[in-house]
Amino acid sequence: MTAVLAFVSVSDLVIGLSLGSRLFLIAVGLSLIFGVLGVLNFAHGAFYMIGAYVALVVTNQVVDNFWLAVIVGGLAVGVIGVLIEVGTIRPLYERLDGELDQLIVTFGFVLVIHEAVRFIWGSQPYSMDAPASLAFSVGIAGSTFSAYRLFVIVAAFVVMISLWIFITRTYFGSLVRGTSSDREMASMLGVDVPRLYTAVFFLGSFLTGLGGALAAPLQSVSPALGDQVIIDAFIIVVIGGLGSLSGAFVGAMFVGILQSIGPQFIAAGHIAIPFLAMVLVLLFRPEGLFGGIGE
Amino acid sequence: MIDTTVEYGIDGNTEKRSNSDFDRRTFLKAGAGGVGLTAFAGCLGGGDDGEGITLGAMYIFSGFASLYGDEAERGYELALEEINDNGGIDGQEVEVIARDTESDADTAIRQMTSLIEEDGVDGLFGLDSSGVAQAMAPQAEQNQMPLMVTHAATPFLTSPEGEHENSVGNDYVFRNCNSIVHDMYGAAQVAAELDAIEWATVGPDYAFGYETWDYFQAFSEGLGVDIEFTAEQYPALETSDYSPYISAILDAEPDGVITPLWGADLTTFLGQADSAGWFDEIEYTLFSVGMGTDLPADGDPLPEGQYASTRYDPFVPDSEENNTFRDTYVEEYDTLPTYNAEGAYRALYLYKEAIEEAGSTDADTLIETFSGMEHSGPVGEYTFNEETNQATVPGIWGVVTYDEEYESNVLDSVEVSGDSPEELNDALAGSDLPSGA
Numbered sequence: 143m144t145a146v147l148a149f150v151s152v153s154d155l156v157i158g159l160s161l162g163s164r165l166f167l168i169a170v171g172l173s174l175i176f177g178v179l180g181v182l183n184f185a186h187g188a189f190y191m192i193g194a195y196v197a198l199v200v201t202n203q204v205v206d207n208f209w210l211a212v213i214v215g216g217l218a219v220g221v222i223g224v225l226i227e228v229g230t231i232r233p234l235y236e237r238l239d240g241e242l243d244q245l246i247v248t249f250g251f252v253l254v255i256h257e258a259v260r261f262i263w264g265s266q267p268y269s270m271d272a273p274a275s276l277a278f279s280v281g282i283a284g285s286t287f288s289a290y291r292l293f294v295i296v297a298a299f300v301v302m303i304s305l306w307i308f309i310t311r312t313y314f315g316s317l318v319r320g321t322s323s324d325r326e327m328a329s330m331l332g333v334d335v336p337r338l339y340t341a342v343f344f345l346g347s348f349l350t351g352l353g354g355a356l357a358a359p360l361q362s363v364s365p366a367l368g369d370q371v372i373i374d375a376f377i378i379v380v381i382g383g384l385g386s387l388s389g390a391f392v393g394a395m396f397v398g399i400l401q402s403i404g405p406q407f408i409a410a411g412h413i414a415i416p417f418l419a420m421v422l423v424l425l426f427r428p429e430g431l432f433g434g435i436g437e
Numbered sequence: 438m439i440d441t442t443v444e445y446g447i448d449g450n451t452e453k454r455s456n457s458d459f460d461r462r463t464f465l466k467a468g469a470g471g472v473g474l475t476a477f478a479g480c481l482g483g484g485d486d487g488e489g490i491t492l493g494a495m496y497i498f499s500g501f502a503s504l505y506g507d508e509a510e511r512g513y514e515l516a517l518e519e520i521n522d523n524g525g526i527d528g529q530e531v532e533v534i535a536r537d538t539e540s541d542a543d544t545a546i547r548q549m550t551s552l553i554e555e556d557g558v559d560g561l562f563g564l565d566s567s568g569v570a571q572a573m574a575p576q577a578e579q580n581q582m583p584l585m586v587t588h589a590a591t592p593f594l595t596s597p598e599g600e601h602e603n604s605v606g607n608d609y610v611f612r613n614c615n616s617i618v619h620d621m622y623g624a625a626q627v628a629a630e631l632d633a634i635e636w637a638t639v640g641p642d643y644a645f646g647y648e649t650w651d652y653f654q655a656f657s658e659g660l661g662v663d664i665e666f667t668a669e670q671y672p673a674l675e676t677s678d679y680s681p682y683i684s685a686i687l688d689a690e691p692d693g694v695i696t697p698l699w700g701a702d703l704t705t706f707l708g709q710a711d712s713a714g715w716f717d718e719i720e721y722t723l724f725s726v727g728m729g730t731d732l733p734a735d736g737d738p739l740p741e742g743q744y745a746s747t748r749y750d751p752f753v754p755d756s757e758e759n760n761t762f763r764d765t766y767v768e769e770y771d772t773l774p775t776y777n778a779e780g781a782y783r784a785l786y787l788y789k790e791a792i793e794e795a796g797s798t799d800a801d802t803l804i805e806t807f808s809g810m811e812h813s814g815p816v817g818e819y820t821f822n823e824e825t826n827q828a829t830v831p832g833i834w835g836v837v838t839y840d841e842e843y844e845s846n847v848l849d850s851v852e853v854s855g856d857s858p859e860e861l862n863d864a865l866a867g868s869d870l871p872s873g874a
Contacts, residue, residue, distance in 0.1 A: 151688060157680045265499045267675075267701045269708060279712060285687070286714030291680075361677035362705040364501060370677065402681045405670055406688070 153285035154403045160291045160360065162398025163298030167353025168371055169378040169390040170305065171346030177385025178322045178342045180241065181231060184248040187372025188255035189347050193219045193354025194363045195263060198270050208273035212355040219351025220344045226251060227343040232336060252368065259365045267364035290359055297356060301349070302391050309387065318342060322385065374401075377420045383430020392431065489530045490798060492788060493552035494781065495545060495563040495573075496588075498537035501675050502700035504733045505565045505588065505777050510535060511770055512778030513562075516785035526789045527796070533785070534558065540565065540674075542572035549573060553580050559798040560585065562784035565777070567591035567617075567645045574605040583803045585787060586612040587780030588748070590620065590726070591644055592652070595827035596873035604871060606825060609800070611807050613787060614748040614780045614816070615830040615855075617648050618872050622855035622864060623832030624695055624723055625656035627744055628664055633692030633721050637668035639682055639706070640697045646671050649697040649725055651870060659864035667691050679706045683713045693721040703730045707738045716740055724837075728848060731837075732775045737846045739837045745848060746834045748776035749816045753833060753851050762815040773843050774815075783814040822858050827874050831856035 172186045183189075193215040200211035230247050234240045271277070272290035279286050309315040321328040321338055329335045354367075361367075378397050382389025397416045404415050423430060494513055498506035513533055525531050534556050538545035545564075552558045561577065562585040564570045570589035577584040586594060595612050596604035628636065638653070640646025654666055668689035670682040683706075686694060698706050703724070710716070724731075727745035731738060739745055751763045751773045762782070766774040774782075791806040792798055809823040819828045832855045835848025855861050858874040865872050 151684075153684045153687070154681070157684050160680070161678065260499075264503075265501075266503050267501055267677075267705065269705065279714065285684070286712070286717070288712040360680075360709075362501075362701060364675065364677070364701075366501075366675045367677060370675075402684070405672075405681050405685045 150403050151285070152283035153287075154406075155399065156282060156285070156287055156291070156295070158399030158402030159295045159395060160398070161401050162395035163295045164353050164357040164360070165371065165374050165378055165398055166298050166391055166394035167301065167356070168350045168375040169382070169394050170302075170387060171349040171353075172375050173379045173382070173385055173387065173390040174349075175343055175346040176379070178318055179231075179339050181244045181248070181343075182241075183346070184245060184372070185226070185251040185255060186248075186346075186350055186375060187368035187370070188252050189219045189223060189368075190350045190354040190357075190371055191259065191363075191365070191368035192222060192255065193351030194270075194358040194367060195259060195354075196351070197355035197358050198268055198363055201270065212352060215355030215358075216348045216352035219354070220348035223347025224340055224344050227340055231343075232339070235339075252372075256365055256368065263365075265365055267362035269362055270358040272359040294356055294360065298394075301352075302387070305349075305387060314341075374416065377416045379430075380420050381416075381423050381431060383432040386430060386432040389430050389432030489532055490526050490788070490792065491532045491534060491556060491558045492785070493549070493556065493558040493561045493563075494533050494535040495538050495548060495552075495561060496535065496777075496781075497540045497565045498535070499539055501702060502540055502565060504700060504730070506535075506537065508729075508733055508775045508777040509563060509565075509587065509781035511766075512774065512781035512783075513785055515766060515769060515778075516782040520785060520789055526792050531785070531789075538564070538566070538569055540569060542569045545569045545573055546576055549576060549580070549582075553582055558582070559792075560788055560800075560803065562587055562788070563781065564589040567594070567648070568643050570594050571603070571605050571644065574607060574610045577609045578607040581800050582609060583800055583807065584610045585784045585807075586610065587614055587784050588777050590614075590616045590748075591648055592616050592618045592871060592873035593644075593648075594873065595822075595825040596871035597825065601869070601871045604873070606873060608804055608808070608826070611804075611821060611826040611828075613783055613819075613828045613830070614776065615832055616827065616873060617645070617652050618861055618865075618874050619830065619832035619855045620725055620746050620748075621649060621652035621832070622656050622660075622861055623746060623834040623852065624653055624725060625660050625662055626852065626854055627723060627834050628653075628657060628693060628695075629660065629662040631693060631721050633664065635665050635667045635689075635691045636693045636695065637666070637670075637686050637689055637691035638695050638697075639670040639672070639679075639686055641699070641702065642671040642673045645699075646697055649695065653695055655868040655870050656864055659867055664693075674702060676702065677705065679709045680713065683710050683715060687713065687715065687718055691719065693723065694719055695723040695725060696727075697725040699726065699730055701730075703727065704734050704738045707740075711740075716743075723834075726776070727837075728846070729775050729777055731846050732773055737839065739846055741837050741839055741846070743837050744834060745837050746832060747848065748830070748833070749774075749779040750833050750835070750848055750851055751779075751815075752847065753853065754817045756815075756817065758813060759815040759817070767843070773845060773847070779815050783812075783816065786814060787812060819856070822874065825858070825873055827858075829856045829858065829874075 168190050175183050196218045197211040197215035200214050234243045276290040276293050278289050280289050317333055378393035382393030400415045496506035496509045536548035560583045564586045565588045567589045593603040595606045597606040598604050638650045670685055672682045722743045724745040727739050728747035791803050795802040795806045811820045819830050821828055831853040833853050835851040837846050838849035840847040861872045861874040
């Protein structure tokens with residue numbers, strides 16, 4: 143173990159955390175929606191991609207304010223999420239085989255969104271500048287990072303902590319936890335379940351849209367973006383435990399760091415190692431490393 | 438044929454509809470769907486060989502490398518205009534039908550089949566991706582259709598089938614630009630002159646990335662360049678964040694890096710490498726065919742003072758032919774021509790010369806004419822080697838310099854090398870790699 147650790151430099155760690163941070167913002171929404179609604183949202187990666195494109199359009203064509211663009215990116219995706227949930231997923235909750243139908247519907251949206259993005263923006267990649275206030279470099283232990291990369295890591299920690307407080311300390315959070323553990327009981331106690339579902343779907347979508355917008359300056363934005371991240375997000379929630387917030391966080395950082403140090407050991411190792419970790423978790427701890435909502 | 442099938446298939450009622458064209462069209466539009474419509478269109482457009490010359494252009498027109506298709510289109514459009522304004526080919530009007538390969542071999546093969554069967558093309562040209570080209574070569578032979586490759590650079594494309602396990606060269610496939618072999622022969626010579634011992638690579642995760650590194654090493658050894666090879670990274674195509682790979686290379690602390698990253702992948706990489714301090718820490722970066730990406734990209738992404746290569750340089754050779762082409766191109770498009778534009782431009786002139794010399798568009802006559810043919814174009818004078826069908830176009834390396842007049846990066850101190858197949862074969866003699874030159 144120490145031999146392996148000797149190869150892991152500070153820069154690998156920082157890059158790993160930054161990769162993990164944006165994966166967290168996708169995975170946490172995916173996990174939250176599954177934990178409460180029982181819906182495995184295949185379109186979550188596509189939502190992330192929309193967040194990035196919206197931020198791009200806002201900064202390039204509407205108003206040159208990065209922070210506004212990030213918020214608008216998150217909100218726009220939240221609204222799209224609500225429309226999809228209310229319009230196409232809600233009618234399927236009561237179906238006998240509803241889960242499979244939901245999966246197919248959300249997969250359908252992956253294709254629709256992918257083609258829509260290609261139609262509107264074309265298939266060439268775009269790049270987005272980091273906000274001017276963070277457009278400088280920081281040297282840590284002999285390596286150079288853009289300040290923005292470090293900011294994204296901080297942002298992910300802030301989101302994690304806020305979400306934690308929100309779920310464990312607020313009234314709405316208690317409704318979410320209650321409904322996730324027993325939907326019928328919550329409904330009988332007067333919780334408006336359909337509306338809660340929509341609110342949670344909004345929150346999950348908002349978070350991934352925010353992630354897409356925040357990550358835009360760190361990567362190229364192209365229609366391939368959604369497909370790239372959704373697989374990673376699935377691996378993360380399987381490792382962390384479907385429905386678990388802390389699981390999504392730890393899983394995301396774990397996969398991020400693996401992706402960062404992987405290239406040094408084996409070609410394509412960064413792709414293979416997370417899958418391997420997922421296989422091991424499925425074999426020995428199929429419920430994931432962490433428990434349910436609020437854990 | 439179509440109407441009976443469709444009508445029987447749908448409602449079995451032939452009497453009502455069979456004799457009316459109008460009804461048939463309405464019917465097809467209304468519901469028989471894409472299959473019927475496509476077949477219908479295919480019948481109308483197909484197989485007309487009587488008049489005019491039709492050539493099929495196959496490039497990447499969408500996705501991360503769509504700039505290659507856009508550049509090629511400018512090149513062949515210019516040639517098309519010039520040729521048709523001057524009496525066409527043998528007095529016949531020339532038409533080019535362009536198709537998008539989407540950098541995918543299966544798509545490319547489908548498009549080729551459609552160009553041959555539905556559009557009845559007389560010849561094909563283009564191809565950007567080595568992977569696609571390798572899959573297409575056997576198909577060109579099977580369909581007995583001449584294919585003039587203008588960009589894809591794998592040496593195995595012109596290395597005759599059987600020479601190496603990956604070789605796919607055959608009588609129908611030609612290449613009018615230089616390949617990885619010429620490019621890496623030049624790169625090894627650049628490396629020899631630099632004060633850099635340890636070398637690394639970061640390239641795309643497919644044949645082109647691996648072959649670039651293999652041939653760079655083989656030529657360095659073959660030419661006796663005293664350098665070491667320390668690290669290699671192969672991120673997937675369309676990687677959106679190169680940081681882990683950049684960090685892995687920086688950790689290895691090489692003196693020089695050669696990178697064949699291309700298209701938008703290269704511009705993405707450059708931005709991220711720059712903010713990770715790449716150009717402060719690594720003395721020399723060699724951008725293999727970097728000029729093809731730099732010229733069409735926004736804001737001249739290649740850093741000045743680094744080394745880059747190209748398959749054609751707008752200022753080399755300083756010949757009348759090249760200067761005229763460059764000036765015409767700049768006037769038309771307000772930018773310097775890239776190698777992909779020049780390759781596509783020249784492909785049309787090659788077909789013109791071959792068809793006029795052969796007096797026919799017969800495929801077998803054409804390939805006989807191409808084989809061993811001497812030609813000259815903006816890139817200079819060259820010959821198609823009869824053994825390989827590869828043009829003797831040299832590798833071209835230089836130092837990236839910003840040019841005020843053209844408001845873009847150009848290559849300075851340009852060195853050309855390796856236009857002789859014997860020279861390349863000798864340098865590779867100690868390795869098991871074919872030259873395909």
